[in-house]
Amino acid sequence: MARDLQITFDCADPAGLAVFWAEALGYQVQGPPAGFESWEQALDAMGVPPERRNDASAVVDPDGAGPRLFFQRVPEGKQVKNRVHLDVRAAPGLQGDERMAALEAEADRLVAHGAKRLERFEPHPPLGAGHLVMADPEGNEFCLD
Numbered sequence: 001m002a003r004d005l006q007i008t009f010d011c012a013d014p015a016g017l018a019v020f021w022a023e024a025l026g027y028q029v030q031g032p033p034a035g036f037e038s039w040e041q042a043l044d045a046m047g048v049p050p051e052r053r054n055d056a057s058a059v060v061d062p063d064g065a066g067p068r069l070f071f072q073r074v075p076e077g078k079q080v081k082n083r084v085h086l087d088v089r090a091a092p093g094l095q096g097d098e099r100m101a102a103l104e105a106e107a108d109r110l111v112a113h114g115a116k117r118l119e120r121f122e123p124h125p126p127l128g129a130g131h132l133v134m135a136d137p138e139g140n141e142f143c144l145d
Contacts, residue, residue, distance in 0.1 A: 004067075005067040006067055006068045006069070006070050007067055007068075007069050007070070007086070008069075008070045008071075008072060009021075009069065009070070009071045009072070009138075009140060010072060010074040010078075011071050011072070011073065011074065011138050011140075012073065012074075012077065012138060013054065013073075013137075013138070014054055014055065014056050014057040014071035014072060014073050015054050015057045015071075016114075016137065017057070017071045017136065017137060017138055018057035018058065018059050018069070018071050020113055020114055020115070020136055020137050021059050021069050021071075021136070022059040023110075023113050024088060024110055024113070024115070024136075025059070025061075025066070025069075025088065026061075026062075027059040027060055027061055027062065027066070027069070028059060028060060028062050029057065029058070029059055030057075030058040030059060030060045030068070039053075040053075054073060055072065055073045056070065056071065056072050056073065057070075057071045058070045058071065059071075077138075078138060078139045078140065081141060082140055082141045085140070085141045085142050085143060086142040086143070087131075087142070087143045087145040088106075088142055088143065088144050088145065089145055090102060090103055090106040090144045090145065091103050091106075091144075091145070095123075095129065096123060099123070099129060099130060100120075100122075100123065100130050103130070103131065103132050103144045103145075104132070106144050107132050107134060107144055110134060110144075113137075114136070114137035115134050115135060115136055115137065116134065116135040116139075117132065117133075117134055118132075118133040118134060118135055118141065119132070119133040120132050120133075121133070129145075131143050131144060131145045132144040
């Protein structure tokens with residue numbers, strides 16, 4: 001039986017990281033519960049104090065195909081390299097220089113939104129197609145593949 005999948009990020013700024021990943025993936029910040037026009041309205045009704053309103057956020061695929069990404073505030077900062085990371089498929093079907101140019105363009109776009117470029121791996125046919133290692137605004141590594 002297939003399962004739904006949610007990917008959870010521990011972070012310092014759930015709302016900020018949600019906006020970054022929505023931009024990176026073409027997702028959207030998840031809207032408020034039914035019956036509320038905004039998250040502020042919903043959180044007021046739930047009695048959530050102002051200092052707790054950035055404890056969590058989520059982004060969703062507008063087409064409903066991809067997994068939900070959930071961001072939860074934790075007190076500690078990131079300390080070591082990720083053991084699991086996301087591969088963002090930014091150049092599907094492209095090869096060689098055309099592929100690397102598309103990855104570079106996407107890297108530039110994401111850097112403008114707070115990402116950091118970490119490393120470039122050149123194509124090594126026939127096995128390696130080349131990719132870029134990046135970090136989101138809180139230092140979580142991901143690849144542009």
